[in-house]
Amino acid sequence: MVDFGRVKKELQECNKDFDVSGIKVGPKGDTNLSHLLGTITGPVGTPYEGGTFKIDITLPDGYPFEPPKMRFATKVWHPNISSQSGAICLDILKDQWSPALTLKTTLLSVQALLSAPEPDDSQDAVVAQQYLKDYQTFIGTTHYWTNAFARTNAFARTYCVEEKGQKLVEMGFSEALVRSALESVGGDENLALEKLCSN
Template identity: 70%
Template sequence: MLDVSRVQKELAECNKDKAISGVSINLHGGDDLSHLEGTISGPVGTPYEGGTFRIDVRLPSGYPFEPPKMQFVTKVWHPNISSQNGAICLDILKDQWSPALTLKTALLSLQALLSAPEPDDPQDAVVAQQYLQNHPTFVATAQYWTEAFAKRTSVGIEEKVQKLVEMGFPEALVKSTLDSVNGDENMALEKLCSS
């Protein structure tokens, strides 16, 4: 059974200094404490600087004795994060989890992972190979993905709809697709092109 009071306490603790820590966590939608959404700021001095990365967080009924299940929602180019589905390779989310750890420490660990990739224990072999064999290209690609997927643009939803309609997509489909990807123009275009 999920320890509701602990989760509520952790949410409050995680969000009280988010301007300093660069991490926060909120309910995903509704009032289900077992489905949360975390955000982490890209660390300064990395290709992820300036980006805000969303993480889907699901708490198993055995939490805090079982690790939270975390997955990047924001696309990210990193050896330890799948560029396809956002799966994360990090020991504390698997066998090194301890009930002494919190959601905040898990999010801070993800932020640290962005600063210090572990290409020898990759989640995404293609990215890890690029990281090891062509580091300048890795950095450029990671920066491009941060610009494309992790930076909030000030472009309003109407401008996004207009741009995509001008590309030949029906307006109703464009609006529903943008809604399904939280207004992310690049993800919407990807979905529209693949359907």
């Protein structure tokens, strides 16, 4: 059975210094403390900088004697994280887990993994190949994914609108109409095209 007393203490610990650590955790649904949603910020000086990444956390019945199950809910381009499922290849989430570890120390380790990929022990072979064979393309792809999926500020929305809007502008719609249509449908290119065609 999950030690919910410990989990409550861990949640307080996780959330008290978000400005410094970039880490916070809370219940995913109403108040179910065995299904949590964690947040980490992309480390400074990496292509993940400026991104805010959501991590789905499920605590097994044996927690803290069994590791939490974690996966990225935000799409991320990294050799040790599946670009499809968000599965994370990290030893402390498997055989190197210790009950002395906490949700915060585990999320700090996941955050550190973003800074120091291990392409030889990859979760995503395609990303690992790109990292090893064409590092500049890897950096470019990582920046793009971080901007497209992990940024919630106005800069990111503008960046995505400009990227997607270019195609629609090339179809003959004015830039102002394209921007307005994309923003009104949350950046969905197909819905924006339908909206533009129906006006």
